[in-house]
Amino acid sequence: MKRIGMLTSGGDCQALNAAMRGVAKCLFHSGEDLEMYGFLEGYKGLIYGNFRMLTPADFSGVLTKGGTILGSSRTPFKQIREPDENGLDKVEAMKQNYYKLRLDCLVILGGNGTHKTANLLRGEGLNVVTLPKTIDNDLWGTDMTFGFQSAVNIATDAIDCIHTTAASHGRVFIVEVMGHKVGYLTLNAGMAGGADIILIPEIPYDIKKVIDKIEERNKNGSKFTILAVAEGAISKADAKLSKKEYKEKMKNYKYPSVSYEIAAKIQEKTGYDVRVTVPGHTQRGGSPCPYDRVFASRLGSEAGKLILKGEYGFMVGYRNREVVKVPLEEVAGKLKMVAPDASIVKEAKLLGISFGD
Amino acid sequence: MKRIGMLTSGGDCQALNAAMRGVAKCLFHSGEDLEMYGFLEGYKGLIYGNFRMLTPADFSGVLTKGGTILGSSRTPFKQIREPDENGLDKVEAMKQNYYKLRLDCLVILGGNGTHKTANLLRGEGLNVVTLPKTIDNDLWGTDMTFGFQSAVNIATDAIDCIHTTAASHGRVFIVEVMGHKVGYLTLNAGMAGGADIILIPEIPYDIKKVIDKIEERNKNGSKFTILAVAEGAISKADAKLSKKEYKEKMKNYKYPSVSYEIAAKIQEKTGYDVRVTVPGHTQRGGSPCPYDRVFASRLGSEAGKLILKGEYGFMVGYRNREVVKVPLEEVAGKLKMVAPDASIVKEAKLLGISFGD
Amino acid sequence: MKRIGMLTSGGDCQALNAAMRGVAKCLFHSGEDLEMYGFLEGYKGLIYGNFRMLTPADFSGVLTKGGTILGSSRTPFKQIREPDENGLDKVEAMKQNYYKLRLDCLVILGGNGTHKTANLLRGEGLNVVTLPKTIDNDLWGTDMTFGFQSAVNIATDAIDCIHTTAASHGRVFIVEVMGHKVGYLTLNAGMAGGADIILIPEIPYDIKKVIDKIEERNKNGSKFTILAVAEGAISKADAKLSKKEYKEKMKNYKYPSVSYEIAAKIQEKTGYDVRVTVPGHTQRGGSPCPYDRVFASRLGSEAGKLILKGEYGFMVGYRNREVVKVPLEEVAGKLKMVAPDASIVKEAKLLGISFGD
């Protein structure tokens, strides 16, 4: 008899349901006697004992369904360690609910913040298996996260749409892509969409170089330029600021986001008409793409296998085309970033794409 | 022997190429001796004599291609009547280029502004046939414009993506949809995307009613609400302002667009987390949907037929499922809007959708 | 208090759920006291009393969902009037179940066959309101049926995919499109996909003319040709056969479908490599397109309104861009077909498309 709890935490993304279905299919199909509980709205559900029982029927038809059937919430790691407004010790509350339900294991799906908390719970003696969910692909210990490829598709669609308008009107267009502090999403969507300039946090840009590239294209007869700009893109000047100085600067920041700042500077220097498009939250929604469905199903089934074998304390990840288990303490608190000299970056540069560096 | 000029003016949209291909296929296929000239970047090309010859090969493979192979530009009607910075009389210049090329007819594809200028040229004695291009579907004299259905699809995709995130996080989400001063695009995308509240310019909203609907949904257990808001949506209070008062108000407007104002007000009154997504220019780009391809091809071929018969001075439109010719002077300067008591609005209300009125 | 039964019959298609959601939203939102029953697997459920109660929750999230939440079955009109294998009188059984549940009205969604049976039930004194569901768009009394535009999109996608391969390899490709005995689907998908030849049941083809068109294209340098062929396409020779002669001929028919016969004949006469692709049932599946979602929702809500007003015996249809009610006896047993001289056919011919006639 296994008693399993499951929760999804942090920003939602595609294939969360596919991954949970993978875990559930594996466990229910194993013949093992089983009880499965879904905690609602992420760690909140575990803290306040808000859950419902899950049966095979709950996982029927969810392979292609975006979002998460359990709901999610952002519960920052910092908050987790602080008592709530009624003085409740959240970590203690989670442990009590875990023991009250006599769980054998918690399956936790989430990104970086979620993994820090999962590792904390592991340290507190709970059995935990995690799955790497994020459109940012910034989780340490795994080559790939689910949600990423689906988000690449949506961001690329946006660039494709913008392309026809940019070409028809001879304008400079910026598409701002998600990804927090890392550039995988922007880099891949930018290359897939045929962007001429790609700006990512890992490679601070020099606005002069950006403008040079636009001018060069115009000189060569290309009347339009497409920029894929990560929401976390940063200029060389800003990258040199101390954390405090940067914070100070952002206090009086007058742009909705970095793309608008870049647009303003290009427009000012060149006189070109520059437009910004922000696909925003659409990038984490909708039906998962086939790649993510297969990928999340594979990870989910391996998580199920770990549970059946009683191997806890791992994130199920993906390395060199194999599903692997990665000790949680290796994952938590680290960020995977695009290396500025990664081969994909070099290849992008071979194609003539400018990173503004 | 027919000598035809063609141009696309105003914001680009899907199926412009499909429509031009329709005209060209019809004319080249007719056996009539033919010369076809494409003016580049809208009326600009006609003013400054910037054109290239078009052959059947130019229309190969363009049925599915977004944007316009001729390029476009926004040349406001007001500007058309003013001399350029070198003192050139633009209308006179267009006439001269028309006569210099000994054209039999100009085929002009565009929206409202474009039609005003087309009608002006008609009044000046030029032979003109026009085609109704706009994602806004706001052209008088035709039930439908090409670009509209493709834009509905893109805006609906955005709402679909937002839906999964809204449901997972229990948030209020606003998707801002294009359409200038009319609500067709928002109304259709909103209904297709299952929006709970739809705000369009033709039906000014009362923010209290909007909030009531959100509260009612929450009371009934729906933890999230989706709003489809037209970029031209307007509150009842603002709708009562005189043009001057409104202009004055907008001088100090602190929001990027009306959606952000609505979001701020909802958040302030309810404390709910409200997010805004603006798909923006993606709505006018990308490959035309099958509906628009068929529709634009049909209109294009009928435009070709008119030219072969020497019937000029018409927009080719669509009424009661038939392609029709509409005198240009009936079209120019008028706006087609959603009637607040249109059956589609009533049906939306029957479905429980709130218009905030 | 209203007690409503609902069923979907015949081949499934897109937007069935959207239409039922429209009916349900309208009724549940009206404030009227309501009980709603869904009969499972079409008329079978009504005959054998197989149903379940439907609540607002059943219609949550189904707007974008393909298929039908009630299940469907093909129950030919002829069979309806015959007793089942246990001697049960089916019509009588349906009436008894209707009265046993004290229904005020049956909402029936279906195509041609379904409408014959619905009209029979009306004649037997039951209150019936129907909705026009079919990818074939062949229902009398309405300009449009839901499912049609979604099916056009899928068939067009198939032609688009084939296009790149045909062009790369210089082959003749046939895409066989659904539609039973009518050609709307093939005509629209063919035009949207840029097919060179379109063969539909309403315009019998002469294989010589088809081959002439291919040869003409080759002579003009186009190395490939795309044919969109309706599953019900028929040659001029076959169209002249009596029903008996045709039946006799089809007894020894050696091709899987008409497309293969046409392919064989082209290959034999020209020596060209001809390939056939049959998207088949994919055309009636998957998520409904935005057009169908809006359209089905509108019809559904109007059906709800009719029920609230107690107006029975109608199909809710669409004419001249307005939702209308059409007496069932006018609809049943009639087929809407493409007129060989319809303007859309003429326009397709203006574009240079051959119908092989």
Next chain:
Amino acid sequence: MKRIGMLTSGGDCQALNAAMRGVAKCLFHSGEDLEMYGFLEGYKGLIYGNFRMLTPADFSGVLTKGGTILGSSRTPFKQIREPDENGLDKVEAMKQNYYKLRLDCLVILGGNGTHKTANLLRGEGLNVVTLPKTIDNDLWGTDMTFGFQSAVNIATDAIDCIHTTAASHGRVFIVEVMGHKVGYLTLNAGMAGGADIILIPEIPYDIKKVIDKIEERNKNGSKFTILAVAEGAISKADAKLSKKEYKEKMKNYKYPSVSYEIAAKIQEKTGYDVRVTVPGHTQRGGSPCPYDRVFASRLGSEAGKLILKGEYGFMVGYRNREVVKVPLEEVAGKLKMVAPDASIVKEAKLLGISFGD
């Protein structure tokens, strides 16, 4: 000064143009003095000296374009070594055209057959760099080929569409997926589409086990079953036949393809309604997905780099997430297949998917 020839051979697939654009962008962007020739319709163009010069403009807008701008043809390896109908020695002819144009290198894009011929040319002293193109992903020496993920998407779309119909009608549905003698495409599309049974060439099936799975599903209340069947799927009995015996058997084979045989057997044994859908050539057409665009661009740019460095005789492949060069003689004549005990197969089985073994 570099003089480069390029050709695409074998069945077309998505991202061929993206890959060629990658090569071209890298070379044109390098500043190296350059002449580039495109041979038309695969090796045919090289044999008969049918080519055209390629400039940067030829690669504008092709990133998203399916098919190949150079055309392709299937020229079996066996045929390559035989003289043509006029007695022309094809290999000698290719060498002569290579030398006549004073080429530094041939860039060849193709699958298994293409690579055999490329290796032959390498053996004959020509400088060759190849790129792995195939939707089958069956090329030795690389983890991935371009076209594969796009084809997975299309095949998955087909299964998704069939899913809604299968569920609505309670039927058994077979979707036949491409892949020649290997099962990657079927395995991935099957898992992505939620197929219940997946039959691939590498794991011969026992029809009894297939039927058992269907019956088991029915017993558990699932009224429908989806099979993803590879076009090369083979039964255990057939797999034991000698090549000669198998050939003999296939002489009198009465089914259009293996899926129809499986359908007939299931129907015969169970009485269930079984339908077959064959998406066919649609799987290799249409616009490449973002994954393939990025992937093909990366490989293309690395091929360009090899050429600039004068490193010839390699296929540019992908291993462990890095682009690598693989000696052509290692690649030619070998087939990469799904290992029956590959982890992805085991994971699929953990999910409850049957392989009929």
